[in-house]
Amino acid sequence: MIPKKLPPLPPIRDLIRVYGLSANQRFSQNFILDKNVTDTIAQHAKISAKDDLVVEVGPGPGLLTRSILDAGARRVVVVEKDPRFLPALQQLSEASDQRMSIIMGDMLTIDHAAILEAAQTLPSPPGSISSANDNGQDRGAALDQESSANNVWKPMDSQRSTIRLLGNLPFGVASPLVIQWLKMMALRKGIFQADNNVSMSLMFQKEVAEGITARPNHSQRSRLSIMSQSICDVKIAYRLSSGVFVPKPKVDAAVVHFVKKAEPLMPGSLDKLEDVARYYFNKRRKTMGNNTNRLARLMPEVKPILDEWIAEGGWDMNMRTQEVSTEQLCALARKLDHAQIKIPLT
C-alpha cells in the first residue's frame, strides 16, 4: 500500500514551543522528536499493512504515530490521556486517509471494547494491497458488515487478527500497565481476546527493560521478569540513549518486544504467580530455603504444598531468589492455584 502523504512535520522548535516542552525544565514525560528514531522503532515492531490493528498508547505529539502510519499500518487506534495533544493528533488523523482513530482516556482504566470499537469504525483504504481477502472481498467492508451485525471484534479472515501494541510509557504507569496487559493476555481478555495474535513493543527506562528480560542470576531479576517470562518470550529489540529524548532524562531507554509463548508456563490467571513472585522477591537476598521456611511458619496449611513442590522439583533451596528459574516459581504458583490458597503479601 502507498500511504497518503502526511502533512510535513513542524520544525522541532515549534513542537517544543507548542507543547510547552523546554530543555531546561524537568518534565515527568520524555518525548522523542526525531523521526529517524521513531521510524526505527516502527521498523523493529515490524509494523506493516498486513497488521489488522496497531494500538499506540500515549502518542503525545504523535511522532511515533507518524512512523506507524508511514510504515503502512491500515488501522491505528491511539489512546492518549493528555488533552493538550488532541489538536496535533486530530491533524494526523485527518491526514491519515481514515486509518487512525483517537481515544482520549487513561489506558489503565479504559474498557478495551472501546479500542476494538474504534478500530471497527476505520475502513480499509480501497486499493490497498492487503484490503482484499482470498475471495476478493474487501476486508474493510467485511469488517463493517460484521461490526454492524455484532458489536464484537472479529478476525477479518478465518485467520487470527494480528494486533501490535506500541508505546513509550511514562515511568509511573509502565509497570502497572504491563502487569495489567500480561494478566489480560493470560485470560484472553480485552484486545488479547480469543485468537487475537497480539505482540507488544514497549519502551521503558533501561533498568525496567533489563528487569523484564533478566534471566536467573541477573541483578535486575524481579517480579516483572517472572510475570513477563511466564507467558511471553521477551527480548530487548532496540536501545535508545537518553539524548534522543526531550527533555533529556537521566537514564537511557530500551524497547522490549513481547511475544506470547505457544505454551505459557502458567496456564490461566497470573494472580497466584504474582503473589509468589512478590513474596519471594520482597526478600530477594535471602535463600529460597529461608523464605520457604518463613512461609511455612506464617501459613502452616501451605507446608504440605511446599514440601511436595520441593520434593517433585528437586529444587536447590540454597539459591537466592534472583537465581531461581521462572519455571520453579510457576510450579509453586500452579500448586497454590490448584489448592485455592492465597499467600500473604508480606
Ligand SMILES: C[S@@+](CC[C@H](N)C(=O)[O-])C[C@H]1O[C@@H](n2cnc3c(N)ncnc32)[C@H](O)[C@@H]1O
Ligand atoms: C513519555 S511520553 C511519550 C510520548 C510519545 N509517544 C513519544 O515517544 O514522544 C508518554 C505519553 O503517554 C501519555 N500517558 C501517560 N499516562 C497515560 C495513560 N495512563 N494512558 C494514556 N496515555 C498516557 C502522556 O500524556 C504522554 O503523551
